[in-house]
Amino acid sequence: MIKTHSAKCILTMIAAACVLAACTSQQESPDPVAVQQEIAANLANEVDLVRSTVSDADRANRVVGLLRERDRVISRHVKELVTYRQDMAILNDDYDAKRESFDQLLSAYNTEREAAQKELLGIITAMKKQTTAKEWQVISKYQLKRLHPRQNVYPDVKGGG
Amino acid sequence: MIWALLAIFFLSGGVSGVSGSMLTPEYVNQVSKRVDTLIPDAARASAAQQTLSELNQEAEKFKKIFLDSGEQLDKAYSDHSDDGSRAGRILDELNADWAVEQKAAIDLRFKLRESVTKQEWTELFAFLE
Numbered sequence: 001m002i003k004t005h006s007a008k009c010i011l012t013m014i015a016a017a018c019v020l021a022a023c024t025s026q027q028e029s030p031d032p033v034a035v036q037q038e039i040a041a042n043l044a045n046e047v048d049l050v051r052s053t054v055s056d057a058d059r060a061n062r063v064v065g066l067l068r069e070r071d072r073v074i075s076r077h078v079k080e081l082v083t084y085r086q087d088m089a090i091l092n093d094d095y096d097a098k099r100e101s102f103d104q105l106l107s108a109y110n111t112e113r114e115a116a117q118k119e120l121l122g123i124i125t126a127m128k129k130q131t132t133a134k135e136w137q138v139i140s141k142y143q144l145k146r147l148h149p150r151q152n153v154y155p156d157v158k159g160g161g
Numbered sequence: 162m163i164w165a166l167l168a169i170f171f172l173s174g175g176v177s178g179v180s181g182s183m184l185t186p187e188y189v190n191q192v193s194k195r196v197d198t199l200i201p202d203a204a205r206a207s208a209a210q211q212t213l214s215e216l217n218q219e220a221e222k223f224k225k226i227f228l229d230s231g232e233q234l235d236k237a238y239s240d241h242s243d244d245g246s247r248a249g250r251i252l253d254e255l256n257a258d259w260a261v262e263q264k265a266a267i268d269l270r271f272k273l274r275e276s277v278t279k280q281e282w283t284e285l286f287a288f289l290e
Contacts, residue, residue: 092270093286095279102267110260117252124238125245133241140239
């Protein structure tokens with residue numbers, strides 16, 4: 001039950017981030033609820049696709065576990081990102097802010113971001129190892145088509161760097 | 162999945178969206194539109210516009226780098242034989258480029274400050290509140 005709730009929270013966070021993204025990435029604002037539903041559906045379909053594509057049930061379970069691990073990394077990073085962007089906005093607003101303060105904030109955030117990138121690269125590599133080339137072709141094609149950043153990710157949060 | 166990798170980069174102030182980073186062309190354009198109305202002194206307004214123009218060039222430069230890297234990352238992501246080293250190299254390069262971009266943007270932020278008073282600065286960025 002707790003796991004289910006946690007998974008829903010993560011899904012909601014990812015969907016929310018993507019909705020914020022979509023709202024600012026398109027000239028005509030889409031319906032946020034509809035976009036959120038679409039993203040949630042795409043994430044759910046991703047799991048179904050893995051289960052129907054990966055021929056061995058144990059391997060499929062491991063890949064699904066990796067997808068959930070990916071989602072956890074992303075949701076954690078989204079929280080850190082929002083904090084960072086808020087901090088950056090506050091700093092930029094401060095006319096008297098020191099150069100060192102910017103450097104420190106960027107350095108800390110870059111360290112976290114690059115660590116998250118490495119974590120995700122590790123998860124991707126692990127997924128490839130759990131799949132055949134043919135299976136991965138199907139899964140990656142879906143992910144690039146339905147969960148691609150060009151369509152999904154532009155945050156509407158004040159701040160950033 | 163590559164969307165997540167790019168998201169982490171993108172969300173960090175890459176190409177689009179409203180942000181306080183001063184790194185996106187869209188953001189720079191929004192600030193630029195406010196300069197002439199908020200800064201009454203023509204010489205200072207001109208200097209500010211020049212700085213913003215430089216900032217815009219930096220943002221556009223990184224935008225192109227970012228978009229180009231997206232295609233490479235897509236290929237690395239789809240490539241079952243890539244153990245992460247190829248994608249890692251692309252991201253390392255992107256991170257390095259972004260670091261350069263960040264430094265330039267902060268330099269220009271302080272250059273912009275030289276031609277803007279404290280009160281004008283507050284009003285200049287208030288639109289993002």
